[in-house]
Amino acid sequence: MATSSALPVRAWRRVWSGTGSRHLLLALLGLLAVIVYVEAASDFRNLQFAAFGYLGIAAGGLTVLTGLNGQLSLGHGAFMAIGAYTTALFLDDGSPVVPLLGVLVVATLVTVLAGALIGAAAARLHGPYIAGATLALAVGVPGIALHFSDTLGGEQGLGVVAPPVPVWLLDLDYFFTGRDLTPSRYLSYVVWVCLIVTFVLLANLSRSRVGRRWRAVRDDDVAAEVAGIHLGRARVSAFVVSTACAGLAGAVMALVVRLTAPGGYTLTLSLTLLTAVVLGGLGSLWGALIGAGLLSYLPQLATNVGESLGLDQTRAAELAPLVYGAVMIAVILLAPTGIAGAVRALRARRTARAERPPPQTTESTVQQGEMSR
Amino acid sequence: MPHAPAFAMNGVTVRFGGITALDAVDLEVPRGRVLGVIGPNGAGKTTLFNVACGFVTPAEGSVRRDGQPLTGLKPHHLPRHRMARTLQGLGLFERVSVLENVMVGADRTATSGFLSSLLALPRSAADERRLRERALTTLDELGIADYADRVPGSLPYAIRKRVALARALVGEPELLLLDEPASGLSDEEMESLGDLILACRERMSVMLVEHHMDLVMRVCDSIVVLDFGRVIAHGTPDEVREDPAVLAAYLGDEVDRTAAEVPR
Ligand SMILES: Nc1ncnc2c1ncn2[C@@H]1O[C@H](COP(=O)(O)OP(=O)(O)O)[C@@H](O)[C@H]1O
Ligand SMILES: [Mg+2]
Numbered sequence: 001m002a003t004s005s006a007l008p009v010r011a012w013r014r015v016w017s018g019t020g021s022r023h024l025l026l027a028l029l030g031l032l033a034v035i036v037y038v039e040a041a042s043d044f045r046n047l048q049f050a051a052f053g054y055l056g057i058a059a060g061g062l063t064v065l066t067g068l069n070g071q072l073s074l075g076h077g078a079f080m081a082i083g084a085y086t087t088a089l090f091l092d093d094g095s096p097v098v099p100l101l102g103v104l105v106v107a108t109l110v111t112v113l114a115g116a117l118i119g120a121a122a123a124r125l126h127g128p129y130i131a132g133a134t135l136a137l138a139v140g141v142p143g144i145a146l147h148f149s150d151t152l153g154g155e156q157g158l159g160v161v162a163p164p165v166p167v168w169l170l171d172l173d174y175f176f177t178g179r180d181l182t183p184s185r186y187l188s189y190v191v192w193v194c195l196i197v198t199f200v201l202l203a204n205l206s207r208s209r210v211g212r213r214w215r216a217v218r219d220d221d222v223a224a225e226v227a228g229i230h231l232g233r234a235r236v237s238a239f240v241v242s243t244a245c246a247g248l249a250g251a252v253m254a255l256v257v258r259l260t261a262p263g264g265y266t267l268t269l270s271l272t273l274l275t276a277v278v279l280g281g282l283g284s285l286w287g288a289l290i291g292a293g294l295l296s297y298l299p300q301l302a303t304n305v306g307e308s309l310g311l312d313q314t315r316a317a318e319l320a321p322l323v324y325g326a327v328m329i330a331v332i333l334l335a336p337t338g339i340a341g342a343v344r345a346l347r348a349r350r351t352a353r354a355e356r357p358p359p360q361t362t363e364s365t366v367q368q369g370e371m372s373r
Numbered sequence: 374m375p376h377a378p379a380f381a382m383n384g385v386t387v388r389f390g391g392i393t394a395l396d397a398v399d400l401e402v403p404r405g406r407v408l409g410v411i412g413p414n415g416a417g418k419t420t421l422f423n424v425a426c427g428f429v430t431p432a433e434g435s436v437r438r439d440g441q442p443l444t445g446l447k448p449h450h451l452p453r454h455r456m457a458r459t460l461q462g463l464g465l466f467e468r469v470s471v472l473e474n475v476m477v478g479a480d481r482t483a484t485s486g487f488l489s490s491l492l493a494l495p496r497s498a499a500d501e502r503r504l505r506e507r508a509l510t511t512l513d514e515l516g517i518a519d520y521a522d523r524v525p526g527s528l529p530y531a532i533r534k535r536v537a538l539a540r541a542l543v544g545e546p547e548l549l550l551l552d553e554p555a556s557g558l559s560d561e562e563m564e565s566l567g568d569l570i571l572a573c574r575e576r577m578s579v580m581l582v583e584h585h586m587d588l589v590m591r592v593c594d595s596i597v598v599l600d601f602g603r604v605i606a607h608g609t610p611d612e613v614r615e616d617p618a619v620l621a622a623y624l625g626d627e628v629d630r631t632a633a634e635v636p637r
Pocket of ligand 1: 389392393394412413414415416417418419420421
């Protein structure tokens with residue numbers, strides 16, 4: 001770091017080289033982008049955007065578990081259900097007793113509790129058994145709602161009434177835009193603020209010794225143990241962090257969907273999350289976001305393209321799974337490390353070409369690697 | 374206890390079903406010394422290391438570190454007892470950089486908890502900086518600092534072995550356990566590994582399992598010979614070389630050619 005650099009350059013470097021400050025800066029930029037989009041988009045688009053957001057939160061959590069710690073979960077939809085049902089129980093009529101933030105926190109904590117129990121069990125299991133246990137969870141949890149249909153609403157589920165937009169936010173938004181903040185826009189904000197906060201915290205963890213221990217356990221558990229890492233603690237903590245995200249995602253999903261019913265939390269949801277994480281690139285938070293975005297918008301996009309090509313509506317709708325499958329296959333063939341992985345490899349190749357070629361490099365990319373010293 | 378050895382086993386016995394993998398084994402690693410453990414295949418060397426690391430709990434006998442019994446030892450306790458072990462098959466973290474591999478080995482010296490990591494508090498940042506500096510210093514000492522940002526998979530085998538050694542050394546252990554550190558190395562690389570081990574002796578005690586007799590004879594202060602789980606000989610390299618029981622054990626073992634070539 002040259003001391004002769006101009007002050008702004010130095011200030012920038014300081015912000016960028018500090019883990020916390022870099023993540024906060026990215027969060028601010030992200031928030032700006034979110035504000036621009038939410039204010040510009042229609043109510044319909046905003047609900048779609050919110051759906052992208054809650055999928056993104058859950059995918060971010062799953063990528064920590066699967067990508068950073070190497071544990072597979074086929075049951076993250078079930079943890080979303082726990083968060084969603086907790087929220088629904090608080091917000092089943094228009095007169096909430098707890099402020100929204102409180103509801104979200106409680107829903108997350110309840111899910112964390114369940115996650116800690118399951119995680120402790122999963123830490124003792126291996127590969128296929130974890131998959132089996134979490135699969136059972138994905139299938140079993142919606143069944144609980146059916147069993148306790150008196151409190152949990154059975155097949156019909158529970159209605160969720162989102163609390164009204166807080167007055168200060170209404171005023172603030174009116175001040176800048178000159179129109180009233182609609183409930184859809186408000187929910188979009190709620191989801192995306194949650195996402196940004198979640199991702200900042202996950203990125204902090206990933207870049208700390210906690211994240212490094214998770215990766216060590218993922219890559220070689222015997223070596224990690226000999227290096228002083230308590231395997232059980234590392235695995236359970238990854239599970240808990242991951243389920244906290246799923247719980248929060250479920251909570252905001254309940255707000256957006258306005259209904260929490262077993263049909264929304266089937267195995268399909270769990271598999272969708274896993275798909276998003278794999279498509280985006282295991283272990284990369286950006287990748288999780290990209291994957292969630294793809295899964296949220298691709299079906300709609302395919303249908304639109306089909307219609308504009310002159311297909312009738314049903315035909316166009318049939319295009320969605322086809323495109324979906326094609327994208328899956330393309331990513332697996334062309335970018336086995338996911339979209340984020342492919343971008344990283346491309347960037348590494350470019351810098352490698354720019355600098356002197358290091359001795360016999362084939363792939364010198366470092367996953368989530370810190371290049372700064 | 375000022376005169377207690379850095380590490381000692383007394384009457385350690387391990388059974389796997391009908392097999393007695395270790396039979397009342399006694400050994401000592403005095404401070405600042407290098408103890409070699411040799412023996413034909415299946416003699417119990419790896420099991421002995423596994424007992425020293427807490428992977429295997431002996432049926433009988435005790436293990437002591439600086440005179441203190443290590444009861445209920447678990448592998449993740451090793452850094453806490455200032456012990457470090459390298460694994461027979463590298464055991465590097467393949468998808469993280471060399472630097473971060475080594476930083477894992479230094480994790481013992483960090484103090485920041487989950488919360489300061491989650492919130493990226495200054496405490497966590499300070500820890501990261503310190504771990505990184507420590508790791509870089511160790512990489513530099515082993516002459517592989519240039520590879521810090523690479524992933525292990527892209528590096529030659531000898532370099533990877535050094536990374537594994539760096540990960541063990543960075544925590545500043547007082548007792549280093551090396552499981553076949555020379556396997557897969559060329560003569561030249563083995564020579565510099567020997568230099569390294571001898572240099573380590575200033576700061577720590579070493580116990581090493583190794584097949585390459587040249588290396589063992591060069592760096593060890595004393596040697597324990599195992600056969601069928603029993604200590605059949607122990608002494609200085611010269612004493613062990615002359616021991617008829619050792620010669621018999623090795624000549625009877627056709628699998629282990631390298632070990633049989635005991636230089637006279
Ligand atoms: N986990 C185990 N279960 C059953 N038998 C084992 C196990 N580990 C080692 N053994 C047996 O104990 C004996 C000693 O093995 P080991 O310590 O690996 O020898 P070495 O490392 O000297 O080649 C061998 O007979 C081996 O088959
Ligand atoms: Mg062995």
